[in-house]
Amino acid sequence: MISAMNSIFFRSLALSFMMVAAAAAQQKVPEQAYRNFKGPNGTVIAAVLMDKSETEAVLLMRNGKQIKVPLDKLNDEDQAYCKSWSKEKAVFLKKCHGLTIRQCLELRGYESFTFRFEINHILIDGKLNGKPARVMIDTGASTSLLHTPFATQVGLTVGPMDEKIYGVAGEAPAGWTPVPTLQLGEAVFKDRRILATDLLKDNPPGSKTAWDVILGAEFMNKLDAVISYPDQRIFLRPDRSDQDEAGLGKEGGSVDYRLFKTKEGKTLRGKVTSKTPTVATFLLVGGKTVQVPIDLFLPDDMAYLKAWSEEGAQFLANCQGLTINELLTLRNYQMFHFERRGTPPHLFVEGMLNDNKVTYMIDTGAGNSLLSVASAKKYKCDVGPMDEKVWGIGGSQPAAVTKIAKVTMGDAILTNRKVLATKLTRDDEDEDIGYVGLFGADFMRELEAVITYTENRIFLIQR
Numbered sequence: 038m039i040s041a042m043n044s045i046f047f048r049s050l051a052l053s054f055m056m057v058a059a060a061a062a063q064q065k066v067p068e069q070a071y072r073n074f075k076g077p078n079g080t081v082i083a084a085v086l087m088d089k090s091e092t093e094a095v096l097l098m099r100n101g102k103q104i105k106v107p108l109d110k111l112n113d114e115d116q117a118y119c120k121s122w123s124k125e126k127a128v129f130l131k132k133c134h135g136l137t138i139r140q141c142l143e144l145r146g147y148e149s150f151t152f153r154f155e156i157n158h159i160l161i162d163g164k165l166n167g168k169p170a171r172v173m174i175d176t177g178a179s180t181s182l183l184h185t186p187f188a189t190q191v192g193l194t195v196g197p198m199d200e201k202i203y204g205v206a207g208e209a210p211a212g213w214t215p216v217p218t219l220q221l222g223e224a225v226f227k228d229r230r231i232l233a234t235d236l237l238k239d240n241p242p243g244s245k246t247a248w249d250v251i252l253g254a255e256f257m258n259k260l261d262a263v264i265s266y267p268d269q270r271i272f273l274r275p276d277r278s279d280q281d282e283a284g285l286g287k288e289g290g291s292v293d294y295r296l297f298k299t300k301e302g303k304t305l306r307g308k309v310t311s312k313t314p315t316v317a318t319f320l321l322v323g324g325k326t327v328q329v330p331i332d333l334f335l336p337d338d339m340a341y342l343k344a345w346s347e348e349g350a351q352f353l354a355n356c357q358g359l360t361i362n363e364l365l366t367l368r369n370y371q372m373f374h375f376e377r378r379g380t381p382p383h384l385f386v387e388g389m390l391n392d393n394k395v396t397y398m399i400d401t402g403a404g405n406s407l408l409s410v411a412s413a414k415k416y417k418c419d420v421g422p423m424d425e426k427v428w429g430i431g432g433s434q435p436a437a438v439t440k441i442a443k444v445t446m447g448d449a450i451l452t453n454r455k456v457l458a459t460k461l462t463r464d465d466e467d468e469d470i471g472y473v474g475l476f477g478a479d480f481m482r483e484l485e486a487v488i489t490y491t492e493n494r495i496f497l498i499q500r
Contacts, residue, residue: 157404157478175402178253207431224278239432389445403477412473
């Protein structure tokens, strides 16, 4: 019976070759776009789904030829995949697959920032009260924080130190501080209250901090942040802030327009409709059309305009309905829903530790992943002596070098890793804290993580 099914499956493929035009022109499709389709008996075809009807799928083979395959000749999983397919996805793969994650997001109105790593921490440049500030992006911070010496240096008045904040290493006094403006690119927040504390409390003498502001969950949620480790960029929606310096106002449509900045400090929000080698034509928010010499723009935007192609135009015209999830899964990223807990919320995702189902906290502010001692022992990790230290707000905490046999996130498997294990709570025991540890920047860099607040997802890929 299996042999007969195999014969039918291959005959249907052969017939498809005859019915479709001899061969489509060789199409350049990124390797990650290919999917292994399986027949009912497990026969594998590496191809890209280009179109579908109610009864059949059009697959693009690696040799550039297109074939039609009856849906009932595919296994259940592939049938479900084909039925959920949209024309937008087909257009994207045919005409827009060369666009990067960055280009897709910028075309949808996100402003992007190159971030730099300081011992795996994500840093971007911003302004606090109009003064330059080094901002650390921390998904593990329940609230944003200011470094007290910096807050006073830029003219802010720190309130009474009658609050407390807690970190892995301990606690520190904090005071509510009125902040007239906090600016990240074109996004401006006005008249906010942010806690200020000494980020170096109980650290060794002479310690210095690499950041002035810790940007926590409340601002990341508000700005629909997307953090992309492979692009080394963070993407924010300035129209979601208190004031959008690019001037979107009430007209909406932000996801249809990109931000462009000139060397003179002006910002345009629009989409490119055409260009010559020296001049770009823009359709601005509100419907006005302008032409601007390309060499008047800042280097990043100048490079974008010089590289502008029909791919971008096709994306805007035909693929705007695609979610970030769809754009990334088309590139074979694995998707994980994260759960938000607390107010403001932390991000939690399910995974495996030594083949046991567990929950991790996603923490970009953790330069390295960290386990709770109790969880490390419970799940049979090799916990060494507590002769190391972890440092953070409130000083240091004893920790142990810990060997992990296997960390699993979907199809991604990390083996034979060393992390530190410490107490993650202020209680004597931390067995029931609801998660095993921090999934930190070391693992996220390795797995090319993309985190999107808009869709409550983290995406990973293991090359």
